Amino acid sequence: MDILEGLNDAQKTAVQTTTGPVLLLAGAGSGKTKTLTHRIAHLIASQHIWPNEILAVTFTNKAAREMRTRLSTLLGQPDTRSFMPWMGTFHGICVKLLRIHGHHLDIASNFVIYDEDDRQSLIKQAMKTLAIADKQIKPRAVSSAISNAKNELQSPSDMAANASYPFEKSVAKIYATYETLRRQAGALDFDDLLIETVRLLREHPEVRDQLRSQFRHILIDEYQDTNAAQYAIVKSLVNDEHNICVVGDDWQSIYSWRGADFRNILRFEQDFPGTVVIKLEQNYRSTGAILEAAHNVITKNVERTDKQLWTAAGTGAPVQIQAARDEAEEAFNIASRIATQVQMAARRYRDVAVLYRMNSQSAPLERAMMQLRVPYQIVGGVRFYDRREVKDIIAYLRLLYQPADRISFTRIVNVPTRGIGATSLERFLIWQANSGMDIIEALVNADQASSLTPRAKKALVALGELLRTLQLAVTRDTPPAELIEQLVASIGYEAYLRDGTPQAEDRIENLGALVSDARTFAALPDFLEEVALMSSVDSATDHDSVTLMTIHAAKGLEFPVVFMVGMEEGIFPHSRVYQAGPSELEEERRLCYVGMTRARQELHMSFAACRLQFGQREYNSPSRFLADMGYEAAAMPVFEQSHDDFYADMIPDFDIGDRVRSAQFGTGEIVDVDGLAVSVSFDSGTIKKLNIEFAHLEKL
DNA sequence: CGGTTGCACTTTTTT
């Protein structure tokens, strides 16, 4: 077994430099996951490091899973927990630490995790108790302000102390109330997972020291996208041996809006003196043409390190730029091109990804794919776990697990409708808060609440009995899948979903999918954790289908063929950067770079003269990123509203019966035309279906 | 209390 086999010199150095701080500056497609995996394997196999002495942080759960699989192959060991290092995302690792050590901070071991929706509901509740109208202050704005504060490790009182504008003062108040309610509910939000871990490590040196001596080797991927809290976690976990290896690429930093600071990677050398810096600059992924184009885009940025990626692969096909009349035509062009390539067996559907700036751009693409029967899957957007029916069931499960969780209770109290309206709910919650009982206990005893009507009492007690029965099942360790089935049956949920709408059957199908998902988990807390921390790419299937997703979601992935759509000013770069500063524009450009470098062999970029947004037609000019790539703005078509037949002269029109010549197949006659796909009966006797965009047919 | 209708708002990107 030679762990160093197949690595280039820089990668070998990265694997073999096992002591002291290492900074791995890894360009796009330079084999960093491979290097990280081999480094871990080397530590275990040759350096006598135990797997549980290694902590490896990845950006997604999927990346962790992939690394685990590759590691077990490399080491020839089964993929079992006991033989695996601590691997996962920052959030996942923090959950595990807090389940074990949270009691030091008065965090219940059965805390639930609140997502963005839950957080906004709680903010609304907080605003209601403070009598702040949500007309003046949007819960969404409050949510992001709180999130920013948390990521900067600012408490409500810190925020209040720094507040000067009325808005900030109000937000600080809401923040304080939000925190109280959240603690009462036994819940942590995404940001809490990080900052409570920071607090744990700061306030409890005994816990910190134990972890420090356990984790003799720490590896962190995508270090350019760490935020202040994550940075603090890293700094306090590293022990005096400084065996820390971080990997990243400042050119690919695309999460500054959520508090990530790529300067963390730039200042690593100062943080850890004696750092060995290793640059991985050979790209194994893309063709020369794609790399050059991407390079031309990113080098327009001012704030960045200098590097030059190179490839031993050939130049390949040039980056293709295509104009369309509107978003529907753009989508149709892509779908038909994919269909043709697959028909010619040049590609499989799974080889192709279509990337866009924002989720709302997926709709026209979906329509075109459906029309042309191109199988596709959407990553992100409305996530599976965000669907109403799924969230309902999860809310029930969360309430069973954490009977203080008011947000979940509020969600399900009248689902299916059981005659408990807003008034009764409010009265019940006031009574429950004063009773000292948790929600389920209080429900069972609701007939003692004098403020409630007899009808409401009856309904609430019935709900309480039902939940108590299920809670008993939980204490008997009933597997989550069975629990869901029992729950769905006892509340008559399927009948409730069958409301006569066309989506009803889809919803019931999703319910089935939820149960089969749950089957892979033995215990309820594991299932709930997975559901809460599942990232959008984690849920992608491996079916043979085209992948549609945002560029953010595509980070870390690669595809033989990539389409980037909506290359227009106002879309990409997003219109928001016009009001923001140059650093936001630089992030857009990095995002463009990330998108382009996902492509291995073919990169297509397209823009539309106009597109429908908010039900309004908007006219955008081609993105400046296209000009950055060296495409002359003057050479690009200029569109006007009245001028809608330009498209005709971009596609040579072929008719049945036309004689054509192909460089590959000789001369022949066109027998069928279907969009961009043309069937030609060649004089040699063969009939071929060709895409006129790249078959280069010459009309005779 | 529950269902319906009409209005407002959306769209950056996500763990």
Added chain:
DNA sequence: AGTGCAACCG
């Protein structure tokens, strides 16, 4: 354009 929420009526 589509969706979610608020105000109304039964």
